[in-house]
Amino acid sequence: xxxxxxxxxxxxxxxxxxxxxxxxxxxxxxxxxxxxxxxxxxxxxxxxxxxxxxxxxxxxxxxxxxxxxxxxxxxxxxxxxxxxxxxxxxxxxxxxxxxxxxxxxxxxxxxxxxxxxxxxxxxxxxxxxxxxxxxxxxxxxxxxxxxxxxxxxx
Numbered sequence: 310x311x312x313x314x315x316x317x318x319x320x321x322x323x324x325x326x327x328x329x330x331x332x333x334x335x336x337x338x339x340x341x342x343x344x345x346x347x348x349x350x351x352x353x354x355x356x357x358x359x360x361x362x363x364x365x366x367x368x369x370x371x372x373x374x375x376x377x378x379x380x381x382x383x384x385x386x387x388x389x390x391x392x393x394x395x396x397x398x399x400x401x402x403x404x405x406x407x408x409x410x411x412x413x414x415x416x417x418x419x420x421x422x423x424x425x426x427x428x429x430x431x432x433x434x435x436x437x438x439x440x441x442x443x444x445x446x447x448x449x450x451x452x453x454x455x456x457x458x459x460x461x462x463x
Contacts, residue, residue, distance in 0.1 A: 319406045324377025327412045327419050328405060329357055331371035332391060335439045343440070349387050350398035351379075351408035354418035361421050363432045367439045370429035373422040376409045390427060 329352045337344045352360070352371055360366055374388050385401050398404060412419055422428045 326376045326409045328376050328409045329371050331368040333367045335441050347395045348398050349395050351405045353408045354411040354415045365432050365434035372427045373424050
């Protein structure tokens, strides 16, 4: 097992540890417009197992690779099949390390996509758009009125 020397936060991981990276369709709101972007993000084992049940997802496809391929010399790099316009998700390195640990804890999840293979038969849907920079505005009218006896001991 070869340790990743440049990632001091992951001494328990090796360059040949299994990892799944997915290509997701996401959206950004900018000046009243909604722009479509492609994001590469690590998929943890529990999320991959959920995707296998057929739930709608923003992932077009996913590739099973190794941590060393994605974090060569500690620098994030995408495997070859990703389009050139693909952006990395926020905190990509930390999320890749965390996702790799989930596959070490649950190695049976590695059977869903064999190492080096790509899976593209997810239930891909953009009906519910993943807006990355959405902001929730809480208003006073959003508060729920409670009955006057709710917090009283009767």
